[in-house]
Amino acid sequence: MRVQRLDHRSAPEVTDAVDLSRIESLIEKYRGRKGSTIPLLQGAQDEYGYIPREVFNHLALRCGIELSEMYGVATFYAQFRLQPVGRYIIKVCHGTACHVQNANKITDALVEALGVADGETTEDRLFTLESVACLGCCSLAPVMMIGEETFGKLTGPEAVKIVKNIRIKENEARGEDAPSI
């Protein structure tokens, strides 16, 4: 069932400071409009990358939507996240075409290389690994998407190499030596 996607008990408590003024214009746009729960949550997620607890409270207060209703909606749809995500979200396609072309191997290789389970974020908050239903690039199967870029006809080692290169670039940008992943 859909809500099983969630497991917060094991998730670490997030203590990021949340600047609520960033969603002021969003609230102004949708407040009082019927059917606005989903656009409000989508807008908030666009702003913060996930929906922090404070934002739920704030939206409830400002827009008069019940907390329980918002939580129900947020946990129903696959799109919403209640935990912060990495700078890069790696979406590994597990559509039918990718499945028959062995998408599991891509996920397995990335799980091993990144040291996180499917759906989790690396400790340095650089990568979040996700499985998605279908990216619609079936002819390039197996496929993964990082940011806006899609990588097709992958193998496990190739996928790991792509991710490794991103990490090296990021570390260079920060002037650190690249640790192995």
Place this chain on the structure above:
Amino acid sequence: MPRQSEPMEKTKVIVGLGSCGIAAGAGKTYEKIRQLRESEGLDFELKKTSCVGMCYREPLVEVIDESGTYLYGEIDEARAIELIDKHIVNKEPVRELVVQSDLFDTPDQEFLGSQVKIALRNCGYIDPESIEEYESRQGYASIRKIAEDGISREQVIRTVLDSGLRGRGGGGFPTGLKWRFAFNAVSPEKYIICNADEGDPGAFMDRSLLEGDPHSVLEGMIIGAYAIGATGGVIYCRAEYPLAIKRLRIALNQARAKGYLGQDILGLPGFHFDIYIKEGAGAFVCGEETALIASVEGERGMPRKRPPFPAEAGLWGKPTNINNVETWANIPWIISHGPEAYARYGTEKSKGTKVFALAGKIKRSGLVEVPMGITLRDVIFKLGGGIQKDRKFKAVQMGGPSGGCIPEHLADTIVDYDSVNATGAIMGSGGMVVMDETTCMVDVAKFFLDFTQKESCGKCTFCRIGTKRMLEILIRITEGQGREGDIEKLEVLAQEIKNNSLCGLGQTAPNPVLTTLRYFRDEYEAHIRDKKCPAKVCKQLLTYTIDPEKCTGCMVCAKKCPVQCISGERKQVHFIDQEACIACGECFSRCRFDAVIVN
């Protein structure tokens, strides 16, 4: 294929920039050609279009000059340089890269040859961000015709009814009939919804259509709104399709500016209509009408009991008509060409054409539009070019998680709603995933059950828990823990879930298991009784051994084995310790001498 009949002025270079093209690198190709035009001072018109359907040849670049049209395939940056140099600068077409031309035959001819493009009539031929290009190909002519000839609302509905068009989202309900129900409902407010929540894994028809020709969908909706008397329209589109949403927004603004949306549209008195986009948030069940409506209203997308049907009480309790993207795209063509022209294609009960997304182990994957009545064999072997690596064709999956696998011996089944239903699969929205001998059918059934089990909204007990139990059994079977009686248990559960679920998701969720049981029962039995996976997919059922005849003692497998269970000296035959082996397959994929045997 001749494109436009106006006199040729400048050579045109057109790059296909659909999502799959961009994924294959078309954006870089476009940029390279643009740079070359600047740096070399070349004189040609550079344009963008969307997907023509030949995904297997992406990135695609078309050159139209005074001699004819040349569609080039697999043009990466390096080839773009070659192409511009040879074809544009030296006027010498690069024949070996041409996949389609109006001047000579190509091996890819068959891919386009058997197609009849109605819904996809403009995809790959126009710039989807230009309303003028849509108009130049009879775009918005149908709604104009209605306004100018004073065609009545009843007549429009009659035309759609006579065309025989049935819902292309998978349900197959006659579109004209649906419209009539909404027309008959009395209310000052009525709604039209375009279902673009393409959730089937392995299907991308709607995405390509919206990216390639958004105006045809808008025009269809405008005609539908006029016919049933709708006051508002919604396009419910997956958020995973950012490019489709972007192009829809552009199209909506253009249509408003030209007066196709708004007040008293085209002078039709009292016809006020506008459309807005609602981004879905990722829930397969929202493809179901009542769940989709709940989602548009901002709630959890859970289906409700019908009746009342949306035609009586839909969005915000008002009469609502929902059709799928492809259905809408057919409407303008039917109005302009007449119902007879549409009904000329197809079979007795399934008229017109259907778009399919061909994928899987097929040589030419992509988007095709074929007349109903064509055989699956023709689609797979003629259009699709057969199976990759010339392996043996095993089955084709139609209808995604609600559908089933049609085996090789039924490949002469014709494409129409009733014939496909008779196999136990469904027409569905048009996903066609081809499988070969290396695909395990139990694994495929498990894959779909895993999907539906996660996507079940949880409202109906049988769907919520029944799919879970079925999945558990399937997992067990693929892990070598299958027991006698499992197959029978699956069949009982499947029947119960079908009978006791409210919506289409639950009612069809067992189909992938039922069809694979029907046609590939022996594979289930091999897993359960012999603990073997005939397709060699299910890891836990495989054993790896080394063929002493072939092993050269190169040590590659031993070095790569993650659990160090391969022993042997250099240039000596190696040996796998079966007790320690985790059957990861690393040695098999690494061996360059085919010395690792998998059973």
